[in-house]
Amino acid sequence: MSTTAPPSGPVAALNAAAAAFIARYNDSKARLPGDTHARAEAAALLAEHGLPGPREEAWRYTSLRPFAETPFAPSVPAEPPASLLARIPAIEGTRLVFVDGRFHSELSGVPRGIRVTTGEPALGRIARPATEKLVALNTMLAEDGAAIHVPAGIDGGTIILVSIATGHSIGFHPRHAVVLAAGAKLTVLDLALGDGEYLHNPVISFEIAEGATASHLRIQDEGEGAFHLSTAYAEVAADATYDSFALTLGARLARMEVHARLAGERAAAHLNAAQLLGNTRSGDGQHADFTTVVAHDAPNTASRQTVKNVLTGRSRGVFQGKIEVARIAQKTDGYQMNQALLLSAEAEMNSKPQLEIYADDVKCSHGATVGALDGDQLFYLRSRGVPEAEARAILVRAFLSEALDPIGHDQARGAMEAAIAGWWDRHTI
């Protein structure tokens, strides 16, 4: 270890946490399935660089300190409670259910026309453990995952990829890889549920070949003591689309990082998100961070990001959005909008847009707004007989609709609405 950190403080705590993870890797590496070389490399990276700390620009607003102080044990095979199973939306498609990070075949189906392999981590080709430390952590400790391949020209329908966490103080690191061959189509409804305190550190990648369309719709509805740290990668070839929407409702500390590379001409990425945050039952404010990096690496590529935050109690929302436009990527069209509705005096929003543009003929715009509910709108609704709480709910939903409306998948949209309604029942706005 090259660190010269003082013996106490956040850096020391993070170093200790990294050391504990590495010790667990050393204990279990003989039985972990899959690519042992990649694991060893990731362990070396982690030993050298540690976990992301407060001195890194990309981690300025999100501290892993609370997570560093919680010990996470490896998970053991478990059966999920009916209460969690009941929260999986009944939508058409094939379920792939992971319980505490392990594939659960009895709860899962077998899709037609596409290939799914489980039983070991699906490392994929595009994840970057050398750059993203949590991806290194995932690579080092991943035990299972789904490798999904949709052949050329095939519409693979909908995969409901479910993570259920049942254990307290466990840590799990599922690793999924989705590959769409030319002209293929697939919707992945990516759902994270759980109860209790645990660490869920998934990595998922989408390789999207020419003319293919991947729709990645996510609902993060983890237990309120949970840590959700996920990283998604998308590499989008010519005329292909990565269309994503991420709904964040749960976890005490959450970070979703999305790295999308528009690699071929006319490739498009939509990275829309909504974060609804409040206090946990113990009165702590939730913290959730949505961080995106979109690399425009080919001409005529387009990216769209609409990120909405609804913050109550003492919650804190973070949005960091980086758009990188390479010299070759002329006629890039990039749009980014981040809006936050602060419903309490103690809620806080941190917003950091970043544009790095090396091409000279591009159209890139970004904007951010932070504010409270509009008093005139509230009065207008109430003057028509709508009670205050209902009026507030209507206005918050209207605020969210701009991010939800582009979801073309009606059943998934319904599942999002149902999850939001569940959040509503747990929080006062």
Next chain:
Amino acid sequence: MLEIKGLAAVIDNKTILNGIDLVVPTGEIHAIMGPNGSGKSTLAYVLAGREGYEVTAGSATYDGHDLLGIEPEERAALGLFLAFQYPVELPGVNNANFLRTALNAQRRARGEAELNAVQFLKLARAQAKALSMPDDMLKRNVNVGFSGGEKKRNEVLQMAVLRPKLAILDETDSGLDIDALKIVADGVNALRGPDFSAVVITHYQRLLDHIVPDRVHILSNGRIVKSGGPELAHALEAGGYAAIVPEGASEAA
């Protein structure tokens, strides 16, 4: 019956209403006219319950209920309706859903059965048609992208669907062409009857040619300075406020 006694209100430490006395018996339509800044809109907002106004004296009751002590939504459920001078845009809120939510909230508060989507749409479409409005208006977001005239017509459509017992129209005629003005007037006249009353706030005589009031009141400096029959509006049109408002009124304020 609407009964306002000695009503005084301030906003940002500025007195806007300065002792209003007004009685609108059930079944009657009264017009309130007055120059800019005389307190017309403030009176409308205070009656509807908008935040930001402090009532410093007086009372306002409707059929014996103390209006000033209850929430805006409770006033609406009692049958009060304010047609806004500047209708508010609600992006992301569908007009039909908005109206159905409002109607059902009022019906629920009154212990009446709620309307389902089919029943509601039938009612709303019939009212839209009666007011010569396109169905399309119901599908759009509330007032978003509406022209000034469309916004005012949308207020009248809401009034037609909600069927209030006491309507306050705050300069609903401003910015309307003659055709739109007639639609607004038709909307009010359609509700006219022994159980309906209205307070029509306006600058101009023109609307009162179409909605003929039982009484006309002149508001100046937060106080009603003159009341009379419909002829008072004509006198005002002919001579302006200066001819009507007694000099003492402005000095007293």
